[in-house]
Amino acid sequence: xxxxxxxxxxxxxxxxxxxxxxxxxxxxxxxxxxxxxxxxxxxxxxxxxxxxxxxxxxxxxxxxxxxxxxxxxxxxxxxxxxxxxxxxxxxxxxxxxxxxxxxxxxxxxxxxxxxxxxxxxxxxxxx
Amino acid sequence: xxxxxxxxxxxxxxxxxxxxxxxxxxxxxxxxxxxxxxxxxxxxxxxxxxxxxxxxxxxxxxxxxxxxxxxxxxxxxxxxxxxxxxxxxxxxxxxxxxxxxxxxxxxxxxxxxxxxxxxxxxxxxxxxxxxxxxxxxxxxxxxxxxxxxxxxxxxxxxxxxxxxxxxxxxx
Numbered sequence: 017x018x019x020x021x022x023x024x025x026x027x028x029x030x031x032x033x034x035x036x037x038x039x040x041x042x043x044x045x046x047x048x049x050x051x052x053x054x055x056x057x058x059x060x061x062x063x064x065x066x067x068x069x070x071x072x073x074x075x076x077x078x079x080x081x082x083x084x085x086x087x088x089x090x091x092x093x094x095x096x097x098x099x100x101x102x103x104x105x106x107x108x109x110x111x112x113x114x115x116x117x118x119x120x121x122x123x124x125x126x127x128x129x130x131x132x133x134x135x136x137x138x139x140x141x142x143x
Numbered sequence: 144x145x146x147x148x149x150x151x152x153x154x155x156x157x158x159x160x161x162x163x164x165x166x167x168x169x170x171x172x173x174x175x176x177x178x179x180x181x182x183x184x185x186x187x188x189x190x191x192x193x194x195x196x197x198x199x200x201x202x203x204x205x206x207x208x209x210x211x212x213x214x215x216x217x218x219x220x221x222x223x224x225x226x227x228x229x230x231x232x233x234x235x236x237x238x239x240x241x242x243x244x245x246x247x248x249x250x251x252x253x254x255x256x257x258x259x260x261x262x263x264x265x266x267x268x269x270x271x272x273x274x275x276x277x278x279x280x281x282x283x284x285x286x287x288x289x290x291x292x293x294x295x296x297x298x299x300x301x302x303x304x305x306x307x308x309x310x311x312x313x314x
Binding site: 085088089090091092093094095096097100101103104105107108109110 | 165168169170171172173175176177179180183184187188191192193298301302
């Protein structure tokens with residue numbers, strides 16, 4: 017499933033995403049848009065951590081399920097934060113509008129790469 | 144189970160799916176984040192150079208949002224299965240009663256947050272007839288509290304869905 021072509025395509029998309037975000041910060045010499053990259057890199061981490069913390073053994077014990085839901089909640093929070101942060105910065109004229117658009121598109125590309133990469137890896141290890 | 148239905152229309156089947164439950168939790172987080180950043184936007188705009196007026200966001204504007212977030216925390220940290228527990232079965236000492244009291248506290252906090260945001264908007268911005276740029280602080284506050292409430296509603300529905308799901312697994 018996860019052949020060489022998908023890895024090449026994913027790295028290509030990741031490079032384009034980083035290019036867009038770095039351009040959006042470097043062209044106007046305002047480096048706040050790099051926060052988008054940090055947000056999207058951090059975004060899947062609560063999901064992984066809380067998935068480890070939960071015990072998958074018993075279905076009936078509902079105590080382990082709450083922490084998984086909390087991790088998902090935090091991930092959803094961080095994903096929207098990646099879009100909302102450039103919008104807030106652009107509304108206050110800290111960054112330009114074009115920089116906002118570029119950093120949002122770049123952030124989506126980076127996050128899409130991370131998500132599809134983990135999906136491919138999980139498919140390999142599934143047993 | 145289906146004889147105890149209250150409403151005329153049955154619950155749609157996709158609501159009991161595990162995937163829609165997961166999606167609901169993500170959506171709740173996204174809605175909360177959206178509301179939070181509407182308010183952060185108002186705060187940042189208040190201190191930025193574009194704000195021409197001398198009106199700023201103060202701590203008064205923060206109080207409704209804090210109340211809503213606290214109410215959401217209280218509501219969603221309660222185990223929903225305790226609500227329907229019989230008072231004379233294994234859960235003695237009125238656990239269901241206590242859960243209902245705490246839930247009432249949470250709902251009161253959340254409704255107070257929404258009402259407080261509307262009252263801050265009216266008292267601080269609307270009756271002084273400020274331009275839209277300044278009125279935005281109040282509007283963003285109301286939007287933020289409404290979205291936090293919506294997020295809490297989605298989380299509530301999702302957690303009730305979970306019970307049905309585990310019930311089906313138990314059968």
